[in-house]
Amino acid sequence: MRRLSALLAAFALAACHRAPEHVSVTHAWVRLAAVPGQPSAAYFAMEDVRTDMRLVKVESALAQRAELHESMKTMAGMGEMKPLASVDLPAGGKIAFAPGGRHVMLFGLDPLVKPGTAVPLRFGFSDGSTTEAEAKTVAAGDDAPY
Template identity: 45%
Template sequence: MRLPIVAALCVMLAACQPTPAEPAVKYAWIRLPAVPGRPGAAYFTLAAGSGAITLVSVKTPAAKRAELHETMAGGHGATTMAALDRVAVSANAAATFAPGGRHVMLFDMDPALKSGDETIVTLGLADGRTLEATATVRGAGDATP
């Protein structure tokens, strides 16, 4: 008699376990350059989920080339920018790519893009997985989403 009760309790407890969260890209958007022909930038939040991940690349049909970058404070109130090879994100944490910090530089952008358009950004992880998100295109003078 006890065996069916114990089995039922085990099934109920197993159902209560949270499903491991998968990595996800949220809040993706692209800023068009203020001067045509100059680089634009992509921004987003990358959530790692239940396991640590490492971002190693970003691609989009909106640009011929994309590079991970970070803006940092320099001397005398100036800022500098440095390319990043990778961005590690700890389990259950997120990395934010936003103006004034980490971002993706977009070179040779599609000149037909305009504010309000949408395009895909594809993030490449070190383990070979890719994540896709739809990014809204914003003009140089548009408000930050």
């Protein structure tokens, strides 16, 4: 009986971490920092066709740390960034992480990452599920690839 309970618990735990089949990530790309050693920024589009989701983290094997951020203008017209704890992705909805708006700051990006390097990104959701995408990399002054 204990063995059956342990097996069922293992299956339930594994199911919690499966990729949500209804979430797609497209147009993922990274703009490298203009100054080596400074944070780079990742952008992407995400769509969910079936259920409400909440994006709570992004990770990369090539970065020491990644944070969700949003750029905005102050009333004085100055630009500033604020960290985001999460971003809602409504059922049937799309969200965009794009220059001048939401983005992912990649801190401690591997110095071997150069323009053209594929950067793996893992997106984590509040239900414990994850999905992955590869981001194209461009230099600081280059145009977005999409």
